Amino acid sequence: MKNGLVCEKYLSILRIEMEHLSRHIENMVREHLEREKAGSETEHVCLENIAVLKGEECGFHSMAKILEKVDAEAYEDVDALDRALRIKFREHIRCCGLPQAAVVFAERKMDKVLDYCRPTGVTTQLVQEMAQQVKKD
DSSP: OOHHHHHHHHHHHHHHHHHHHHHHHHHHHHHHHHHHHHTSSOHHHHHHHHHHHHHHHHHHHHHHHHHHTOOGGGSSSHHHHHHHHHHHHHHHHHHHTOOTHHHHHHHHHHHHHHHHHSOHHHHHHHHHHHHHHHHHO
C-alpha cells in the first residue's frame, strides 16, 4: 500500500475514533444528569463535571475539524503524519484553553490507530529494538 493510502486510512480511522470519543462524552453527560436526578450527585458537582466533559467534547470536535483539512499526500509516511497531528492537536488545545485530557484521550486513540496502520514489520522491528535497548541497560 502506498504511503498516501496508508495515511488516508489512518485519517479515516482516526475520524471514527474522534466521533467515538464524542459519543462517549455524551453518554457520560447523561450518566451525570441521571445521578443528579437520583440524588446521588449534587447539582453543583453534576454541572462541574458536565462543564469539564463538554470542554473535552469541544476538543474532540475541533480535532476532527483539523483532520478534515489534512492532505494525506503531503506526508512522507504515517509516522510523519501522526507526529504532525500530535503537535497540531496539542497546540490547538493549549491555545483554545480546552482541557488537556482531550489530548491524552485522543493520543491514546492515535496510538491504537497508528499500530493498526503500520506495516507489521515496522511494529515488530520497533518492539525488537526496544527489547534490545532494555537488555543493554
